[in-house]
Amino acid sequence: MAYKPQYGPGTTQVAENRRKQMNPEYKLEKMRDITDEDVVLILGHRAPGSAYPTAHPPLAEQQEPDCPIRKIVAATEGAKAGDRVRYIQFADSMFNAPSQPYQRTYTECYRFRGIDPGTLSGRQIVECRERDLEKYSKELIETEMFDPARIGIRGATVHGHSLRLAEDGMMFDMLQRCVLGEDGVVRYVKDQIGEPLDRAVEVGKPLDENWLKAHSTIYHSLVGTAYRDDAEYVEYVQRIHSLRTKYGFMPKEE
Amino acid sequence: MTDATYPQYRIISARFLKPDTAERLLNRIVEIGGIRRMSINGPSIPATVPYGPARGKPNPHPDRKVIHIGDQELQLRVQVGTILLELEDESPASAMKEACDEVFGDLGFSYTFQQGRYMKTQPTMSDYAKYGPDADTMVLGLVDPKRKDRFTVVQGR
Numbered sequence: 001m002a003y004k005p006q007y008g009p010g011t012t013q014v015a016e017n018r019r020k021q022m023n024p025e026y027k028l029e030k031m032r033d034i035t036d037e038d039v040v041l042i043l044g045h046r047a048p049g050s051a052y053p054t055a056h057p058p059l060a061e062q063q064e065p066d067c068p069i070r071k072i073v074a075a076t077e078g079a080k081a082g083d084r085v086r087y088i089q090f091a092d093s094m095f096n097a098p099s100q101p102y103q104r105t106y107t108e109c110y111r112f113r114g115i116d117p118g119t120l121s122g123r124q125i126v127e128c129r130e131r132d133l134e135k136y137s138k139e140l141i142e143t144e145m146f147d148p149a150r151i152g153i154r155g156a157t158v159h160g161h162s163l164r165l166a167e168d169g170m171m172f173d174m175l176q177r178c179v180l181g182e183d184g185v186v187r188y189v190k191d192q193i194g195e196p197l198d199r200a201v202e203v204g205k206p207l208d209e210n211w212l213k214a215h216s217t218i219y220h221s222l223v224g225t226a227y228r229d230d231a232e233y234v235e236y237v238q239r240i241h242s243l244r245t246k247y248g249f250m251p252k253e254e
Numbered sequence: 255m256t257d258a259t260y261p262q263y264r265i266i267s268a269r270f271l272k273p274d275t276a277e278r279l280l281n282r283i284v285e286i287g288g289i290r291r292m293s294i295n296g297p298s299i300p301a302t303v304p305y306g307p308a309r310g311k312p313n314p315h316p317d318r319k320v321i322h323i324g325d326q327e328l329q330l331r332v333q334v335g336t337i338l339l340e341l342e343d344e345s346p347a348s349a350m351k352e353a354c355d356e357v358f359g360d361l362g363f364s365y366t367f368q369q370g371r372y373m374k375t376q377p378t379m380s381d382y383a384k385y386g387p388d389a390d391t392m393v394l395g396l397v398d399p400k401r402k403d404r405f406t407v408v409q410g411r
Contacts, residue, residue, distance in 0.1 A: 156306020163297060164335060166270045167361065172297055172333060174304075176315045194308045 007106075009236040014225045018217045021099065021107045021145060028143035032204035039138050041201050042153055044191030045086045045130060052130050054082040076114040078129020085116075088137045089125040089192065090151055091158040093171040096209075096216040096224050097150040100124075103217045107145070112136050122161035123154065141203065144215055148186035149206035152177065155192035169206060178203065260290055261344045264372050265337040265354055268363040270296060275361065276334040277321040282353035284324045284408055288346035289339055291373060292408075293396045296335035324408040338372045338396075 007019040020026045037048045046053065056062070059080050064070055092100045099107070101124035105117040108126055115136070118125040128136065140146060141153070149170050152160065160172035168180050175194040178186050187200035207215075219227035228234060271279065276294070283289070299318040303311050320327050341347065351367045358365045374381075374395030381394055393405050 156308070157304065159297065164267075164269050166333065167272045167275060167363075169269075172270060174297065174299055174315075175313055176299075176317070179316065193306050194303045194313065195311065196314070 007110075010230045010233040012225050012230040012233070013214060014217055014219055015230060015233055017098075017215055018103055018106075021103060021217060022110050024111045028139070028145060030142055031144055031146070031207070032142055034138060034141050034201075034203065036134065036138065038201045038203075039134050039141065041197055041199075042141075042188050042191055043086070043088060043134070043137060044155070044193055044195060045084075045133075052081065052083050055084045056082040058082050076129060076132050078132040079114060081129075081131065083129040083131055085127050086130045086133050087125050087127045087155070088133060088140070088153065089123055089155050089158065090140070091123045091154045091161050091171070092218070093150040093160070093165065094162055094218060094220060095150060095165055095171075096212040096220065097161075097218060098147050098207075098212065098215050099145045099151070100218050104140075104145075108136070111139075123158045146203075147207050147212060148178065148203045149180070150212065153188070153192045155194075157194060180206070259375065260340050260342065261347070261369060262372050263339045263341065263347060263350070263367065263369050265339070265350075265365060265367050267335065267358065267365045269361075271334040273317055273319050273321050273330055273334075275357070276330070277323065279354065279357045280321070280323045280337070282357060283337070283339070283350050286346045286349045286353065288342045289408075290342055291338075291340040291392060291396065293338040293373065294330075294332065294334055294336075295338065296332035298332055299330070323406075326406050326408045328406050340373055 005023075007022040008015060010016070010018070021028070040046065040048045059075055059082065090099070090101075090104065092104075094100075101119045101121065104124040104126070105119045108115055108117050112126075112128070112132075114128050114132055116127040118127070126133075126136070149165075152158070152171055152173055154173070154175075154177065157174050159174055163172045165171060170178070170180050170186075175190060177190040177192065177194060178188045179200075180186050184205050186203050186206060188197065188203060189200050190196050213224050216224050219225055219230070221227070265279075280294075283292075299315050300313055301318070303309055303313050317333055318330060320329050322328070339350070347369070354365055354367055377385075377389065377391060377394050381389060385394075397405060
């Protein structure tokens with residue numbers, strides 16, 4: 001019988017949203033348009049239009065060792081060209097952001113190739129070859145996995161995911177990389193590490209509270225769905241906890 | 255530190271306040287009078303990028319600005335989230351709560367106004383070890399007494 005991934009337990013909307021994001025067969029809803037140049041500006045790794053700096057010569061120009069794994073795994077575009085490894089990092093507010101660090105890592109592992117995600121409590125970084133990164137970043141920003149107000153693209157000084165929101169609904173950012181304009185559109189005025197941009201980059205309007213609540217992947221008893229309301233999820237986590245605790249005693253069958 | 259125990263209060267807003275709102279709220283509170291000590295808390299907004307690849311570069315931030323409270327100018331260094339108050343006695347507290355009701359009434363989010371112990375009332379052993387016997391007891395536990403810039407004194411009405 002072929003293995004069919006279940007992606008995760010749970011009967012609530014939050015659990016369903018988690019499964020949708022992880023399932024590569026589900027097409028993520030496109031919410032906004034960002035140009036390739038805008039993505040390059042926010043990432044801040046190279047000047048828009050400049051050539052990709054390389055870490056090694058293109059694979060086609062070098063003799064590769066005789067390795068069975070290389071025969072099985074096709075190189076990504078970035079790896080073929082010998083691009084540098086660069087990153088994008090997201091900070092997700094606990095107030096119903098559409099994604100969150102663990103969720104991001106699971107989702108990226110199911111959907112993208114050649115990545116190295118790093119998961120922390122309030123932020124998630126993903127590293128990969130530069131041109132792959134730009135493609136993946138565009139997808140992460142344009143789709144329902146992003147909200148201009150509740151999610152920040154922050155390479156450093158990420159503090160804010162667990163804090164109260166600001167008066168205008170934006171997540172706290174020490175460096176104020178994105179600003180909510182009077183026309184209701186959020187613009188990035190600094191790149192992800194906090195260096196001012198030559199021109200502001202529009203990332204669209206913040207999504208409304210009801211949409212966020214319906215598309216969040218975070219359990220939050222005060223502003224969204226409470227974790228304890230999802231009996232199936234709690235049962236699953238308790239089972240894992242119980243099994244790993246018991247295994248800590250190395251049980252042996254007599 | 256004096257022997258008398260002064261009542262302490264704190265105002266916590268459900269969202270961080272913009273400098274203009276903070277200015278309006280603080281002015282309403284200061285007008286009422288009867289405040290011994292006041293501290294404005296919240297996450298820091300540094301003047302320069304503190305770490306990361308852009309470390310040391312200027313950090314222009316629209317919320318890091320000068321506000322006017324009473325007759326004083328005050329450079330905000332935080333995004334205002336909590337206001338701690340120590341009053342001379344309990345009598346102005348109800349007027350302050352009314353002022354908060356008015357200011358937060360138009361904002362669309364709530365706040366809490368609580369009485370409790372939020373500032374140090376006497377130096378601890380560690381304070382003594384760190385700052386010595388001559389530390390300014392009025393600011394102990396509120397700010398780092400070794401900071402070069404002083405606290406702001408807002409005169410009465």
